[in-house]
Amino acid sequence: MADPAISVTGVDRIFGKSRKQVVALKDVDLTVAAGEFVSLIGPSGCGKSTLLRLVADLDTPTTGDIRVFGKVARQARLDQDYGIAFQQAGLLPWRTVAGNIELPLKLHGADAAVRKNRVAELIELVGLTDFAKSHPDQLSGGMQQRVAIARALAESPKLLLMDEPFGALDEITRERMQNELVKICAETGAAVLFVTHSIPEAVFLSDRVVVMSPRPGRITGIVDVRADGLAGAHDRTERARDEEGFFHAVAEVRSLLHGTPETATAARGVDNR
Numbered sequence: 001m002a003d004p005a006i007s008v009t010g011v012d013r014i015f016g017k018s019r020k021q022v023v024a025l026k027d028v029d030l031t032v033a034a035g036e037f038v039s040l041i042g043p044s045g046c047g048k049s050t051l052l053r054l055v056a057d058l059d060t061p062t063t064g065d066i067r068v069f070g071k072v073a074r075q076a077r078l079d080q081d082y083g084i085a086f087q088q089a090g091l092l093p094w095r096t097v098a099g100n101i102e103l104p105l106k107l108h109g110a111d112a113a114v115r116k117n118r119v120a121e122l123i124e125l126v127g128l129t130d131f132a133k134s135h136p137d138q139l140s141g142g143m144q145q146r147v148a149i150a151r152a153l154a155e156s157p158k159l160l161l162m163d164e165p166f167g168a169l170d171e172i173t174r175e176r177m178q179n180e181l182v183k184i185c186a187e188t189g190a191a192v193l194f195v196t197h198s199i200p201e202a203v204f205l206s207d208r209v210v211v212m213s214p215r216p217g218r219i220t221g222i223v224d225v226r227a228d229g230l231a232g233a234h235d236r237t238e239r240a241r242d243e244e245g246f247f248h249a250v251a252e253v254r255s256l257l258h259g260t261p262e263t264a265t266a267a268r269g270v271d272n273r
């Protein structure tokens with residue numbers, strides 16, 4: 001069987017020493033299958049970003065093991081096995097839309113013709129063909145975020161790590177971006193680990209929603225949205241937002257977040273394949 005996109009085994013992350021110590025993550029085990037969309041949700045400070053940073057090898061666990069497509073996290077980073085998109089689009093203001101998307105390809109030595117074709121493909125994928133020559137300050141927040149997503153996809157990663165990429169957007173733009181992300185994932189087959197504070201966003205986008213508790217950050221339950229009758233994340237359409245299964249999954253995530261799991265939810269909470 002193919003290696004999972006991510007496997008996190010027995011991970012703790014403790015910051016600082018002795019009395020000033022912060023146990024940001026404790027006993028975290030999580031597997032994200034190839035092509036699977038998994039969201040992390042939990043109160044502020046529960047360690048969501050820390051977990052994402054560990055997977056991206058921007059930080060190192062105190063104990064435990066992290067693999068990305070079967071490789072240690074550092075090797076996966078060196079091999080550019082994933083794309084990253086964070087809340088701030090982080091675009092270079094002096095480069096055009098095309099220039100920003102092209103950057104990772106340029107840094108990694110792709111030749112000019114390859115870069116040109118790939119950038120044109122990506123700009124079309126995120127619907128910004130008319131803005132290829134614009135600069136970031138000429139774009140709305142949603143458009144900037146689309147550029148950041150295109151840039152994260154530049155090297156066709158089979159995994160995307162996204163930390164509240166739509167957190168700064170208004171509700172309408174946010175829903176539109178969620179719909180686009182579903183389409184992009186269906187087209188690219190990429191797995192996603194996605195941090196969010198929004199329950200409906202997590203449910204709409206994900207195959208599974210991982211609920212975390214604060215201090216020390218642990219996984220308290222996992223809601224399999226497909227078990228509520230929704231299509232897999234790649235096949236979701238706007239209509240899913242009105243389905244009964246959607247509301248049921250939202251209620252399950254909410255009850256786990258508030259620490260009042262229903263019996264069924266608690267049973268499903270240990271489902272971590």
Ligand SMILES: Nc1ncnc2c1ncn2[C@@H]1O[C@H](COP(=O)(O)OP(=O)(O)OP(=O)(O)O)[C@@H](O)[C@H]1O
Nearest residue numbers: 015016022024042043044045046047048049050051
């Ligand atoms: N470099 C660091 N040094 C010390 N403590 C840290 C560091 N990074 C994170 N922490 C602590 O670890 C805990 C988890 O932080 P983290 O940013 O992962 O939470 P989060 O769930 O992403 O929060 P939010 O939803 O507010 O973004 C917090 O208590 C935070 O203060």
